[in-house]
Amino acid sequence: MNVIVLSAVWGVVMMFSGLFIADKSKAKVVAAIGLIVLLVGNYFDLHHQSFTLSDFNGLLHVDSFGLIFTSIALVSTLLYLLLTGSEMEKVGNHIFEYWALIFFVLCGVALVAVYNNFLMLFLGIEIISIPLYILTGADKRNLKSNEGSLKYFLMGSFSTGIMLMGIAFIYGARGTFALEMPPITTTHLPVMIAIGLTFLAIALSFKVSAAPFHFWTPDVYDGAPTVFTSFMATVVKAAGFIAFVRLFEVSFGGMTDYWQFTIALIIVTTLVVGNITAVFQQSIKRMLAYSSIAQAGFMLFAVYAVNALAKEGILLYAAAYCLATIGIFAVLVKMKDYTFEGFNGLAKQQPLVAFLTTIFLLSLAGIPLTAGFLAKYYMVASAMKSGTYIWLLLIAMLSAAVSVYYYFRVIQAMYFKQGDAAASDITPTFKVVLAITAGLIILLGIFPNSLLLDWFHLF
Amino acid sequence: MSNILEYIWLVPLFPLIGFLINGLGRNYLSKTFVSIIGCGVLLASFAASVYFFMSVKSGNSEVVHLFDFISTNSINIPFEFQADALSSLFLLIITGVGFLIHLYSTAYMHEESSTHFARYFAYLNLFVFSMLLLVLGGNYVIMFIGWEGVGLCSYLLIGYWFKNTDYNNAAKKAFIMNRIGDLGFLLAVFWMIQQFNSVSFGEVFAKSPQASVAVLTGITLLLFVGATGKSAQIPLYTWLPDAMAGPTPVSALIHAATMVTAGIYMIARSNVMYTLAPTTQTVVAVVGLATAIFAATIAIKQNDIKKVLAYSTVSQLGYMFLGLGVGAYTGAVFHVMTHAFFKALLFLGAGSVIHAMHHEQDIRNMGGLRKKLPITHLTFLLGCIAIAGIPPFSGFFSKDEILAAAYEANPVYWIIGVAGAMMTAFYMFRLYATTFLGSFRGTQEKEHHLHESPAAMTIPLIVLAILAVVGGFVGIPKVFAENAHSLEHFLSPIFAQSEELVKKEHALDHTKEIGLMAASVILALIAISYALNRFSKKPELKEAEGFGKILANKLYVDEMYDAIIGKPLKAISAFFNNVIEKAGIDGFVNGIGDGVQYASRQLRLLQSGQVGSYILLMVIGIIILFIIQLFVQ
Amino acid sequence: MLALLLILIPLVTGVAAFFIKNEKVVKSWALLSAVVALGISLATLYYTDTTHLTFTKEWLPDLGSSFSVGLDGMGKMLTLLTAIAFPIIFISTKHSTYKDANQFYGLMLLSQAGLMGVFLSTDLLLFYFFWELALVPAYFLCSKWGGEKRISVTFKFFIYTFLGSLIMLIGILYLYILNPEKSFALQSIYKMTLNNRAQDILFWMFFLAFAIKMPIFPFHTWQPDTYEQSPTATTMVLSGIMVKMGLFAVVRWLLPVFPHAARGFDNIIIGLSVTGMIYASCIAIVQDDLKRLVAYSSIAHIGLMSAALFAGKANGVQGVMVQMFNHGINIIGLWIVIELTERQFGTRKMSELGGLAQKAPALAILLVIVALANVALPLTNGFVGEFLMFTGLYQFNVWYTVVAGLSIILAAIYTLNMIQKVFYGNTNALTEQAVDIRLNEKLVLSVLVILIFAMGVYPKPIIELTQASVNSLVSVFK
């Protein structure tokens, strides 16, 4: 709750500091202070100390799950800021506004992490979406950016409509917008709940870019300025999953038998489409877009399973995925050439950066000792615990093997191919922060408990 | 005090030491030193053998347990030696003949550089070591160690001149054919383990009578497969003539006197099992006889001095198997012994000739060597007479014992056997006449260089000649003197169990036996005189024609094998490699990769860039999901 | 504690090696680390108490996994093999130059840590960790320092084995779900009683990973290519030790856990293994590249080991134990010879070589010995294992033995062909200038040769070391 308020406030602070601070590069500093403030606020929240009102009329349900995710999102954003923050200056003049928008997004993220009411879900998702439409189109002269923005907007609004329809039907069936729903006792799912549930699943699938509702993702990620893609593909996407898991756990957790197959189908489609399409990409940025779809397929296992393991797992996955993807995008944004060839011989030019990138890639591919492995492991374990679709897991593993193909293409380019990869202004600070990010990934991969999951039991 | 036979491991130890010294020091030792070591260890070994032989002769025998070799929970295969009559006799033959051949080699191989000279002696010592292991082994696994070891040494020695590709091929062929036999041997051992849970001779033989005949037939047949490989019997005999690529003393030692008789030794050792498996015995006899006559036929048309001897060896080995097949174990072992004497003699003699002729081996280029090489000539002649089976030379006694036993089993065996003996006499004297009689047919220069071999070579010849002449007297048949067959008496403990199982009576009366002997001797004499007449005057110099040509080409057996086994194997391998591996399995694996790539290329076309089609696809997805959610479940 | 050291030493030294820029220093560093590991490994032979041989620490309590490592007889044997192999590899490649030597040796040591971990873990999830961990450095080693087609080939290798591992991962999870104690601990898993259906499914999930790793026909096609393209030092690790991972895993994690399925599918697997033996042997005959030849020969050998393992007879399993060690020794010997040949002549094509025995007699002799051990000549180490394995297989079924036995003959054919083509005959322009091997190489090969004969003549120590493992495994089949 602290974060929701603070982020909104700091968004305003950012807007106004734009008026008073002429030096655009200071925006980063203000934003960093803001993030730290948010982190502190969140820390207090974790210890049951809310600065503001604690009675939300049941609209919010502040729990460790949401708060830990908020922490993950904030830490990721902070790392994102330290790694890629200065790249924002290349996008346009409105640096302070960009940061303001990012803080508003964070407000939405904090909201969807703790919502307990469909209204808050709707608002939270809209607060996340609207600034993103803008950030996608922030590079106004760039037609790709424009195009991405418009596509995102059109499809995003469409999905909003779908989500609202879903909410309407759920309301129709139950007469309240509160999230908790009693378990179904009848043999059939009441038709309105079924329709509402499906509409909501579709709308949230769209937000987390699960196939076949993923079409916006590659184009928008590709079109958006890379700095913003990085943010969009990580924190925002993970927030979508948190919302998704929360909704399906609290509302539909009592009727898993009725929808698991539907989600399973979405998972399979997502895994197959994401992984296979990524194989043939030539641009790493676009490849990462498809890879994020593929990763979404894995994260959806948490929705599929909706058990305690899944909740721990999605947190770990969110952390692993955010850190690794932010890391890769941070490197990518420094590169002149976004194609695979552009990375040829990077290990020669920047051995440390190449090595850290390798860790990120290994984590995304799910190789042990990285957080990515444990994350995937939790996902599969939770899915196995709750269902018996073993074919689903087999497909997941097959697609994970495919994913190695495109992640390792980057490693091959960096290490085993000749070329002169051109990376600009890689500062020592950048290297240090990148190393910290990679270190976090490794530590999460070895000691997930003490670093993250033990908090879960605190609350 | 423990049994003196506990120390029988000394016998193989000496050659092993010799091998190590010569092998490791080959770059540093002088030829003289190598010779001394090489021969010395053999002499020491021989002396030890004689000592142990005497001990055994006085009724001693022992299974010497050295250490655990393969000992698991379920099976225990110790490293053990069996010191008894049979093995001690073989020890004598191996170390004795071996020593002589080592001695001979010091002169024969003197042209080699000192490194290669040492290598040669190292190999020879290693061979003797392996052979001793083979005959000393107290169970089938230790025997198998020697069994493969001699195969290896044979391989190394045949390919001794490794620069020559043909020699290498011959060596390879020898090893592989031996391995085919070895597989049979191994399978037999596995079977034994399954059946008896032991491979030690004593235990296996003790348990054999309880085993079913089918099992014993199986085991013995498989063992016999091993024997056909090692002892060059049909169908695995073709490597032996090729093995003549090696230095001649090697041929004498390995491919005449010792290694090739391993099969006979093994069957004689396993006599209990063979006696209990009459079917196998018949097979052994028939194969032996067939080999005897088949190889003899081929030998008639060979022009290479060593090839003739090689086929002769194959043929003689066939006789030995005939003996084993008809139950005349003593006879077979007896023939092994006499054959070791005269065949080693003949080979060494041939070596002497080749040495004198500067590595010329074609008998069509020889002739009239009698005068130039008197000692060689004389000893060679004695060898020929011995192999032809003329009394009272050694070959007569041993061969006759086998033939007599064959007659008892089946007179047809005898008829074919004698026909083979006749051919033996014929081709040996053809060889003798072409080489030593008549006039020299080589170049002037070669004639000029002809000379008798040095003492190191002639002494072994003389010793072996004496043995070839008198060796037979250890086994004088009962017809001539009761209880004069000292060999039979000596070996009786080995074959006692078999004798007891068969309990056959000597159906052959003495007159008939003498008649048979006479018949075979007369036929041999006729063949000899014909050969001498025909080939001393005008030796056959032109290319053979018709059936002779087929014989000269060894009945095209090699070509047949190549067509039946060699070429198909290559074709299958190439097929596996090119079709199944590359196009099939790997193609499938790569196909999956290509399939994913293709799918990727196609699937990404869905991402057309058109918002309209995106939303359309989404709506289609929505409809499908609704149908599934609402109606399917 | 010793067990932990076996993992830690290569891990720590491996990481440290990345920071040593001087090539000579890093070589010595790697060698030193490997020798220390060898010393510890030898020390483990001495101890039998659990305090020295095991180590447990809580790790992922939520998942029921703990960091627990331990050594039994088989573990000791395989860690010893690993510990022996690495110094030998380092010494024999002393004169090979590797670009970025620090990375090379660092990765080598890391892969050693992974291998040790696989052999030591007594927790299934930990086992999986190390299983993958051993693979990743190997991938980098092959891809960076390999031959011309290294990138695509090792990529295939990686994805292939990774896919197998992933499927095993599902199996691991499924097993965990079924485990009432919700634990990955070895003992806990051994206590489980699984129904037949679960066993059947899980068996294949695990077996697939192991079969790819070993590899067993028809999952082997990554192997010849990878061996061919990898730097020889890595190939030694891959073929000498890593393939043992598959066999080890079958013994440790497959057969005792799924005994019913193992019995049920024994014919299929033995059939595949035996087919593979003949198939690979035949292909080996027509190979011209030395590495490919040895690669296929390795497939044939592994086929026998797998067949004997699944036959489940005491003799056969004992043979597998012995052979795991011996095959490692032998094949490393072969690779060293190939490495030496290639380093000198720049080719591995047998058709381009010849007559080396004249120029490099020491190399020739050592190769012949190793090659003969590889074809299981008695008194060499290869014989003991193969003999026992065949015995076990024979007790299972005669005809498999007969067919598998053909590989003995085929092995002789391709091995002798190789010896002949490379070492015998006349020299050609390329081999005219050949020189014999250096002292350190002689030393290494001599050590191997001594091991070959020692194990061949007196295999009792290694049999006794692994006997307990064999007994417990065989009891599963009864």
Added chain:
Amino acid sequence: MNVTEILFWILSALAIGSALMVLLSKNPVHSVLWLIMVFFAISGHYILLNAQFLFIVNLIVYAGAIMVLFLFVIMLMNLNTDTEPQKNKWLRLAGVVAGGCLMLVFVAAFREAEIQRQQANAAVRLVQMGEGNIGLIENLGKALFHEYVLPFEISSVLFLSAMVGAVVIGKKGD
């Protein structure tokens, strides 16, 4: 059939008809106008449902402000022509078919539910028409500023971001 019902049918027909016209009009301006018609129809429904506050808001915010904005933009872009290039015929057909199918699926689902209801002899669920005071501004206002003050405040963030966005996007010159 009472007045309310008659009005319901008329308004429904008007709404659907106008909605279809939004699709079918070639001229964007006409589309906008037809859409306003739809909004009016819906507002009429709100009246029928006695949701007076929403009726007003719908007219003012939607039909008034938002649609005017649309109209304004269309005029700005000078799109007041019938020359909008048509989509590929098949794609259009596919679009219509897809929309129809979606409708069909829902209709089928509710038909099935209706049959089930009849089998279970459950009562038809009715909508309160023309009475009830929850739609009155007083009631809504109370609720909004009591229970729903949090979303209300949060929606300000939404507007802030929309505002910032409009500035970032719309500002010329960079």
Added chain:
Amino acid sequence: MPINYYIFLALALFCIGVAGVLTRRNAIIIFMCIELMLNAVNLLLVAFSKMHHLDVMQTNPATTVGTDAQLFVFFIMVVAAAEVSVGLAIIVMMYRNTHSIDINFLNRLKH
């Protein structure tokens, strides 16, 4: 009025909106169709609100059940307004750059 009437009406409007999104090329018209969809939802929510209100009122005449749905509609309008402002800004920006708002020309980003 039975609730089904409203459901069908709202769904019909919604599906027409979907069909409109699918058939038109003009970004503004597409956006308008989306607005149509939102209005369908609004109508449905209000109908549901009154349905639940009726249900509860029979037992408790003073109930305010159903208020939340009408407030939800209010928030939807709020969000729609914000969305429209941003959306139209984006469309205008697009138009400024390309002089077209035909979505078929939006195909720089594909595959």
